[in-house]
Amino acid sequence: MAALEWVFKHRYLILLWSELEVLLFSAIIYGWAALAVVLKQDNIFHDLCERTNNGNSTLTIGEYCLKNYIDERLDLVFLTGVLSFNAIGIVSGPFLDRFGPRKTRLLSR
Numbered sequence: 697m698a699a700l701e702w703v704f705k706h707r708y709l710i711l712l713w714s715e716l717e718v719l720l721f722s723a724i725i726y727g728w729a730a731l732a733v734v735l736k737q738d739n740i741f742h743d744l745c746e747r748t749n750n751g752n753s754t755l756t757i758g759e760y761c762l763k764n765y766i767d768e769r770l771d772l773v774f775l776t777g778v779l780s781f782n783a784i785g786i787v788s789g790p791f792l793d794r795f796g797p798r799k800t801r802l803l804s805r
Contacts, residue, residue: 741769
């Protein structure tokens with residue numbers, strides 16, 4: 697019963713901590729549109745760009761790039777992140793119900 701009293705005593709601290717975790721750990725998923733623009737500007741997945749020769753001059757990697765392939769790769773990264781973020785809930789939900797929040801939190805670290 698002492699643990700339940702502690703929870704009631706510190707419930708606002710627990711709520712604040714939970715909100716902080718949501719803000720920190722879900723920012724990548726909810727802010728992906730802005731992050732994808734920055735990743736493109738930083739030439740992430742530049743290995744998908746190729747050197748070509750149009751007959752008159754040789755273009756460099758930065759001048760010609762297959763943007764569709766980069767967009768597809770970034771979409772794949774986003775999809776993988778969202779699926780894994782949600783798939784963990786399928787596993788951690790029953791674990792939380794069975795063992796409680798303390799053991800679930802210890803396992804997640």
